[in-house]
Amino acid sequence: xxxxxxxxxxxxxxxxxxxxxxxxxxxxxxxxxxxxxxxxxxxxxxxxxxxxxxxxxxxxxxxxxxxxxxxxxxxxxxxxxxxxxxxxxxxxxxxxxxxxxxxxxxxxxxxxxxxxxxxxxxxxxxxxxxxxx
Amino acid sequence: xxxxxxxxxxxxxxxxxxxxxxxxxxxxxxxxxxxxxxxxxxxxxxxxxxxxxxxxxxxxxxxxxxxxxxxxxxxxxxxxxxxxxxxxxxxxxxxxxxxxxxxxxxxxxxxxxxxxxxxxxxxxxxxxxxxxxxxxxxxxxxxxxxxxxxxxxxxxxxxxxxxxxxxxxxxxxxxxxxxxxxxxxxxxxxxxxxxxxxxxxxxxxxxxxxxxxxxxxxxxxxxxxxxxxxxxxxxxxxxx
Numbered sequence: 001x002x003x004x005x006x007x008x009x010x011x012x013x014x015x016x017x018x019x020x021x022x023x024x025x026x027x028x029x030x031x032x033x034x035x036x037x038x039x040x041x042x043x044x045x046x047x048x049x050x051x052x053x054x055x056x057x058x059x060x061x062x063x064x065x066x067x068x069x070x071x072x073x074x075x076x077x078x079x080x081x082x083x084x085x086x087x088x089x090x091x092x093x094x095x096x097x098x099x100x101x102x103x104x105x106x107x108x109x110x111x112x113x114x115x116x117x118x119x120x121x122x123x124x125x126x127x128x129x130x131x132x133x
Numbered sequence: 134x135x136x137x138x139x140x141x142x143x144x145x146x147x148x149x150x151x152x153x154x155x156x157x158x159x160x161x162x163x164x165x166x167x168x169x170x171x172x173x174x175x176x177x178x179x180x181x182x183x184x185x186x187x188x189x190x191x192x193x194x195x196x197x198x199x200x201x202x203x204x205x206x207x208x209x210x211x212x213x214x215x216x217x218x219x220x221x222x223x224x225x226x227x228x229x230x231x232x233x234x235x236x237x238x239x240x241x242x243x244x245x246x247x248x249x250x251x252x253x254x255x256x257x258x259x260x261x262x263x264x265x266x267x268x269x270x271x272x273x274x275x276x277x278x279x280x281x282x283x284x285x286x287x288x289x290x291x292x293x294x295x296x297x298x299x300x301x302x303x304x305x306x307x308x309x310x311x312x313x314x315x316x317x318x319x320x321x322x323x324x325x326x327x328x329x330x331x332x333x334x335x336x337x338x339x340x341x342x343x344x345x346x347x348x349x350x351x352x353x354x355x356x357x358x359x360x361x362x363x364x365x366x367x368x369x370x371x372x373x
Contacts, residue, residue, distance in 0.1 A: 115283050
């Protein structure tokens with residue numbers, strides 16, 4: 001009889017949404033679990049540090065490469081300048097040596113001419129002495 | 134890590150070794166050439182000094198006019214052979230450049246065929262004496278006036294010390310392989326450094342060998358001449 005009355009009331013009630021009765025946690029169920037899984041904070045910091053370290057290493061390597069490249073360029077440029085200067089000095093030395101040889105040859109020729117004239121003068125003096133003796 | 138980074142950053146950033154330098158023309162090393170030039174200039178200067186210190190000695194005697202050679206030791210002193218100045222009524226000295234200098238006196242040595250002559254005017258150059266006699270095989274140059282003609286330089290080498298070929302002196306003689314001729318008496322035998330190592334006083338009849346008074350004997354004679362200069366000076370003016 002009572003069951004019949006309840007079924008009749010359900011049938012006669014409008015189809016409205018009714019708040020579900022809040023149920024207390026089932027004491028018999030045991031542990032309450034969070035819905036979202038929590039990230040391990042310690043592991044996240046380590047990964048960031050590694051990434052930052054790698055980034056720093058890349059930047060340092062780039063800076064080192066740039067520095068080495070610049071240094072190599074400077075040395076190469078300096079070596080080229082030194083080669084040019086050496087070639088210039090060698091050319092100058094050869095020219096000076098040639099000029100010196102020319103001057104030396106002229107000096108030798110003039111000395112030979114002086115010696116020849118001195119010998120002629122001495123022979124003339126010999127003849128003069130012999131004739132005046 | 135660095136290699137990995139460099140590899141990932143591209144090869145253009147990696148310093149490349151300098152490119153091969155273009156072939157330098159096969160010129161001599163400037164430094165070596167300069168050293169050779171300086172050495173040659175030094176040798177040339179030494180010989181030139183010896184040449185300019187050489188003099189031609191004219192000895193006017195009672196019977197003839199003879200010529201010999203000599204070299205200056207300082208501004209007013211020259212060395213020649215005793216047989217060049219012996220019997221001279223008048224001595225005259227001609228320098229390499231034709232100047233004629235008056236002689237104030239001469240001293241002859243007793244230990245060897247050497248004479249020291251003093252001039253009134255200054256000689257144009259002087260040549261140093263070597264500190265010791267030369268070794269056998271050493272290259273030398275004889276600078277003098279062979280046959281009374283123009284100044285000549287005869288290259289040669291020292292053979293060694295021998296007895297006096299003329300037998301007139303007990304002092305040893307320096308034998309030199311060099312061409313000499315009458316008139317070369319008194320010529321300086323100069324080593325590579327321009328120092329006098331001997332004084333020519335005789336030569337082989339073939340002209341291939343010369344005999345010289347070694348510098349050690351010359352030094353002894355010079356030391357002795359300082360004390361006898363006044364006594365020997367009058368010996369150069371005999372009466373005809």
